[in-house]
Every structure is written in structure tokens, then in C-alpha cells.
Amino acid sequence: MSNETIFDKMSKPEKEVADFLTEFGIWWIYEQPVIVKDEGDRQRNYYPDFYLNDFGVYVEVCGADRKRDYERRQEIYF
16 A cells, blocks of 8 residues: 555645645645547647635646747647
8 A cells, every 4th residue: 555645646736736735725626537629629638736626727837847849739729
């Protein structure tokens, strides 16, 4: 049996956001899947970092230590 928690899967910036949201009593779900269409109009599953259930908002934390294509993610989410 593993003692791994959801926080063990998060990057440092994601943990900071999770702590901030929790401190202000904002309920969140980590990596809630959302279906979006790609440039070929095909449905794809994406996993933004947080879903704020009470607000119906997905949050992607752009501050991970590893390089990512955040411009592409901005196209998808906005």
C-alpha cells in the first residue's frame, strides 16, 4: 500500500497554488479532465492543474520547473 498523496504528484508551483486555494476555502479538484477540440477539430482530453468547482473554472499553473508549451495551452484553454 502506497502512502503517496495527491501533493506528491504536484510541482512546487502547483503545491503553492493548492495551499493558496485551501487557505481561502476554495474547493479544488486536481487534474480534472476536460474535453477540448484540437486544430483538426478532434476531441482531446486535457488535464489542467486545478478545477474550481464552485466557480466552474479550470486553472493551469504556468510555472513548472520543466519546459512546456504554454503558448499552446493558452490556445487550448482560451
